[in-house]
Amino acid sequence: MAAFISLILVGLYLQEATAVIHSLRYFYTASSGVPDFPSYVSVGLVDDVQISYCDSRTNINVPKQEWMKEVSSEHPNYWEEETATCLGKQQVFKANIEIAKQRFKQTGGVHVYQQMYGCEWDDETGEVKGYDQIGYDGEDFLFLDLQTLTWIAPVQQAVITKNKWDNNRAAIENERSYLTQTCPEWLKKYLSYGRSSLMREDLPSVSILQKSSSSPISCFATGFYPNRAEMFWSIDRVEIHDGVNRGEILPNNDGTFQMTVDIDLSSVPPEDWTNYECVFQFSGISIFHRLENPKRNNEGNSVILLLFQFNLNVQKEKPPETNIPDVHRKLNTVIL
The missing domain is CATH 2.60.40.10 (Immunoglobulins)
Known part of the structure; x- marks a missing residue:
């Protein structure tokens, strides 16, 4: 079929650059009953670009972007700490998926326990948002309300954990500090490493x-x-x-x-x-x-x-240097 090609009126309006909300998120997944798949996987992402990966087969946390290797120059033990976190969470998540199965009165079958946490940073207003969410078999199980510093239990099986974690005020305060301070500071650091890619x-x-x-x-x-x-x-x-x-x-x-x-x-x-x-x-x-x-x-x-x-490259300023804590992450993951 012959095609008729015609130019259509195009208007281009260049305005001042708008604010961008950047994000740092970690996803942890434990599973049981899934053949030919790791029982534990962890993934880190900056602005939805994967920066790290570890699973129960390799048992080593590795960078997924070339620019993430730069972190070792300032923090020589970074990837060793990441691997230790992977191994530690792997054991806790293995225990938690068994506890969840008991609470839901399950035995066999395929089951998945997940955690997603991280932060967002508005590069114009400086506003920071943090989140920590736990799911089981594809449904919400627990999530942290940073406004009230309490855990929310959408299902009855999670209430016992909510009560237990709500009573640990030191742990909640530690998490608040991480999600609202440490996490966004490390997000800015990662953005500075990968600015030529992430901020293009x-x-x-x-x-x-x-x-x-x-x-x-x-x-x-x-x-x-x-x-x-x-x-x-x-x-x-x-x-x-x-x-x-x-x-x-x-x-x-x-x-x-x-x-x-x-x-x-x-x-x-x-x-x-x-x-x-x-x-x-x-x-x-x-x-x-x-x-x-x-x-x-x-x-x-x-x-x-x-x-x-259009071929238009808009360069943004490098995120400001900040005093990053040596303990870059992670939150302590505890037994349900």
């Missing part, structure tokens, strides 16, 4: 395509980084929701991201299509793609294709 900003190639006169119109953006982006359809710069299907942000093989937003204009006269814009927003930049009247091929189908690409 790549704008996307954007295409708009309608396969036939009855199919939705797709606005497709690919090649952008990081994954904090928005894309939507609008009329007169007002976002619209009717007939719009927004896809998830998905990773590309090269570490960048892609996303698609479809709109159904089958009930809209083609002459009114010029009122519609696809808007891509990213780190203070808004890119507007206005539709034009569709072309028709010999079979009566309409094909609209837009290809547009």
Whole structure:
């Protein structure tokens, strides 16, 4: 099928860089009854980029980014401490999954015990948020409320642990200190190591395509980084929701991201299509793609294709140097 290619009016608005919320998160997973899979896995991520990995088969914590090796120059024992944490949590998690099985009156089968904790830091306001969440078999089991410094038990089987941990005020205060002070300081340190990768900003190639006169119109953006982006359809710069299907942000093989937003204009006269814009927003930049009247091929189908690409590198300042505690992490994991 022959395709008619036409340029579509594009507006680019460069605004002041907006604030970015950076994150440091750790995921720990213990499992039982899962064949050919490690019984324990730990993963660390900065801004959703994996920085470390350890499991019960290798029993060694290793860097997953080249720039993470720099930490050893300032903290020579860093990876040895990470490995010790992996081995210690592995034993505690093995005990906890057995305790959880008893409380839920389970014997065999597949079961998973998980913990996710970490912090977020707003690089403009300096606001910090911390979290510690525990799940069992895919459901919430316990989570820490930093406002009240108490544990929340969504299920009855976790109440005994909540009461036990709430009464350990020293441990809660230690966790508060880690999540609100130590964690964000180490997050800034990791950002300084990986700033050329983590803090780069790549704008996307954007295409708009309608396969036939009855199919939705797709606005497709690919090649952008990081994954904090928005894309939507609008009329007169007002976002619209009717007939719009927004896809998830998905990773590309090269570490960048892609996303698609479809709109159904089958009930809209083609002459009114010029009122519609696809808007891509990213780190203070808004890119507007206005539709034009569709072309028709010999079979009566309409094909609209837009290809547009920016090559804009926005450099942000290096995070400030801070006095990082020698004990970079972790929280003490205790028996349920």
